[in-house]
Amino acid sequence: MTPAPQLIIAGGGLSGSLAALALAKRRPDVSFVLVEQGQSFGGNHVWSFFDSDVAPEQRWIVDPLVSGKWPDHQVNFPKRSRRIALGYNSIKSERLDRTVRTSLRPEQYRLGQRIVDLGAHHVTFDGGDRIEARGVIDARGVSTLKGLDLGWQKFVGRTFRFERSHGSSRPVIMDACVDQQSGYRFVYTLPFSDNELMVEDTYYSTSAVLDATRVRQSIDDYVLAKGWGAGEVVSEEIGLLPVLLGGDLASLWDPSEVAAARLGLRGGFFHPTTGYTVPDAVQNAALLTQQRDVSGPALHLLYHRRAAALWKERSFYQLLNRMLFRAADPDQRYRVLEHFYRLPQPLIARFYAGQLTTIDKLRILSGRPPVPLRRALAAVRETKS
Ligand SMILES: Cc1cc2nc3c(=O)[nH]c(=O)nc-3n(C[C@H](O)[C@H](O)[C@H](O)COP(=O)(O)OP(=O)(O)OC[C@H]3O[C@@H](n4cnc5c(N)ncnc54)[C@H](O)[C@@H]3O)c2cc1C
Incomplete structure (x- = not known):
C-alpha cells in the first residue's frame, strides 16, 4: 500500500498545478498528490501575464510553461493608441498539462478522479475511495460567489490558423475601437505565429449571461473587417470572470467550513478588475515551497491571512x-x-x-x-x- 502523502492538492487547474510543480522542483522532501477530475491538467485556457506580474526570482515557476512571449503590447481606443514596452507572455493549457505529466512522478498525480467530499485531512472520490494526508489544499476553482457584489468579464476567444500571414506582430490587449455593446467591449488579439492568431471578444457587463453564438459571429465579423482572409478555427475558450465591486472575503473563507487551505479563485486570489490569477498563483506556489510546516492548519492560516491582507490592500x-x-x-x-x-x-x-x-x-x-x-x-x- 502507498503511504499517505503529506499533502493533497485538490484541483489540477492553474493554481493547483503551479503549486504541485513548484513543490516537485524545490521541495522533494514533501510528498503530495495532485488530484484532478478532468482527463488533463489545466482545462482549456490561454493564461497570460505581463513580465511585471511575476518577480524575476519566481520566473522559474512559469518559464517552462510559456507558449508565447512578446517584448511589448498595444492598446487601441477611439482617442488613444499606445504601444507599451512591457513584455507579455501566454501559457496554453496543453503545455501546462504536458509539463505536469512529465515533471511529476506517477504517484504524485491522479487524473479523472472527482472529489465529492473534502476535509482538513482527507478527500473522498465519487467511487467511494478516500485518501488521507496531513494537509489538504483546495484549488478546485470557483465555488460560491454568493455575498459578493460582482460585475462580469465575459468572453469568447477563438484561435485561427490563417492561410496567409495576418501581419500582426504584437498582442493587442484591448482594441476598444469596436461597437460598445453590453458594457465595455474590446477585442484582444494574440499573434502566436505568423499565421496563427487568437481573437477574443470581451465584455465588461453587469449580466453573467454570454451568448456565445452571437459573440462567435462578432469575432468572424472582426476578422473579416481586418482583412485577415480565410482561416480555420483551431481552438476556442469561453470565460466568465468575476469583477469585484464589493463584498467580504468571509464569503469565500467561511469560518464554519472545513479548515482546508484554499488557492486560486476558490481562495479569493484573483485580480479584482481583470479576474486574472496568474500573479497570485505564482506567488502562492513560491510561498508554499518556503514553508517548513506543511500541515493543514499551518497552510490554512498562511493562505487565509494572505487572502485577507490582499483583499484589504486591493x-x-x-x-x-x-x-x-x-x-x-x-x-x-x-x-x-x-x-x-x-x-x-x-x-x-x-x-x-x-x-x-x-x-x-x-x-x-x-x-x-x-x-x-x-x-x-x-x-x-x-x-x-
Ligand atoms: C478562458 C479563461 C481565460 C483566462 N485567462 C486568464 C489570463 O489570461 N490570465 C490570468 O491570470 N487569468 C486568466 N483567467 C482567470 C483565471 O486565471 C483562471 O480562471 C484560472 O484557471 C483559475 O485558476 P484556479 O486554479 O483557481 O482554477 P482552475 O484553473 O479552474 O482549476 C480548478 C481545477 O479544479 C478541478 N476540479 C473542480 N472540481 C473538482 C472536483 N470536485 N474534483 C477534482 N477536481 C476538481 C477542475 O477540473 C479544474 O481543473 C482565465 C479564465 C478563463 C475561464
Missing part, C-alpha cells in the same frame, strides 16, 4: 470597478480605460500586478474624471448594503 480596485460599472453609462465605460491609459507605464504595470502605491492611486483619480462627477462621487461613497 479594496481600491473595487472602487475603480464601481466607477466603471456604476458611474459610467454602459456604452461610455471604455472612456474610463482610455483615461487610465494616459498614465505612465510603470504605474500601468503595478496596476495589473495588483501592487499600486498610494501615489499611484492618487494619480489614477487625478484630473477630470471621464464619468459624470456626481456619479463618480456616489461610486466612491458606496459600500455594499
Whole structure:
C-alpha cells in the first residue's frame, strides 16, 4: 500500500498545478498528490501575464510553461493608441498539462478522479475511495460567489490558423475601437505565429449571461473587417470572470467550513478588475515551497491571512470597478480605460500586478474624471448594503 502523502492538492487547474510543480522542483522532501477530475491538467485556457506580474526570482515557476512571449503590447481606443514596452507572455493549457505529466512522478498525480467530499485531512472520490494526508489544499476553482457584489468579464476567444500571414506582430490587449455593446467591449488579439492568431471578444457587463453564438459571429465579423482572409478555427475558450465591486472575503473563507487551505479563485486570489490569477498563483506556489510546516492548519492560516491582507490592500480596485460599472453609462465605460491609459507605464504595470502605491492611486483619480462627477462621487461613497 502507498503511504499517505503529506499533502493533497485538490484541483489540477492553474493554481493547483503551479503549486504541485513548484513543490516537485524545490521541495522533494514533501510528498503530495495532485488530484484532478478532468482527463488533463489545466482545462482549456490561454493564461497570460505581463513580465511585471511575476518577480524575476519566481520566473522559474512559469518559464517552462510559456507558449508565447512578446517584448511589448498595444492598446487601441477611439482617442488613444499606445504601444507599451512591457513584455507579455501566454501559457496554453496543453503545455501546462504536458509539463505536469512529465515533471511529476506517477504517484504524485491522479487524473479523472472527482472529489465529492473534502476535509482538513482527507478527500473522498465519487467511487467511494478516500485518501488521507496531513494537509489538504483546495484549488478546485470557483465555488460560491454568493455575498459578493460582482460585475462580469465575459468572453469568447477563438484561435485561427490563417492561410496567409495576418501581419500582426504584437498582442493587442484591448482594441476598444469596436461597437460598445453590453458594457465595455474590446477585442484582444494574440499573434502566436505568423499565421496563427487568437481573437477574443470581451465584455465588461453587469449580466453573467454570454451568448456565445452571437459573440462567435462578432469575432468572424472582426476578422473579416481586418482583412485577415480565410482561416480555420483551431481552438476556442469561453470565460466568465468575476469583477469585484464589493463584498467580504468571509464569503469565500467561511469560518464554519472545513479548515482546508484554499488557492486560486476558490481562495479569493484573483485580480479584482481583470479576474486574472496568474500573479497570485505564482506567488502562492513560491510561498508554499518556503514553508517548513506543511500541515493543514499551518497552510490554512498562511493562505487565509494572505487572502485577507490582499483583499484589504486591493479594496481600491473595487472602487475603480464601481466607477466603471456604476458611474459610467454602459456604452461610455471604455472612456474610463482610455483615461487610465494616459498614465505612465510603470504605474500601468503595478496596476495589473495588483501592487499600486498610494501615489499611484492618487494619480489614477487625478484630473477630470471621464464619468459624470456626481456619479463618480456616489461610486466612491458606496459600500455594499
Ligand atoms: C478562458 C479563461 C481565460 C483566462 N485567462 C486568464 C489570463 O489570461 N490570465 C490570468 O491570470 N487569468 C486568466 N483567467 C482567470 C483565471 O486565471 C483562471 O480562471 C484560472 O484557471 C483559475 O485558476 P484556479 O486554479 O483557481 O482554477 P482552475 O484553473 O479552474 O482549476 C480548478 C481545477 O479544479 C478541478 N476540479 C473542480 N472540481 C473538482 C472536483 N470536485 N474534483 C477534482 N477536481 C476538481 C477542475 O477540473 C479544474 O481543473 C482565465 C479564465 C478563463 C475561464
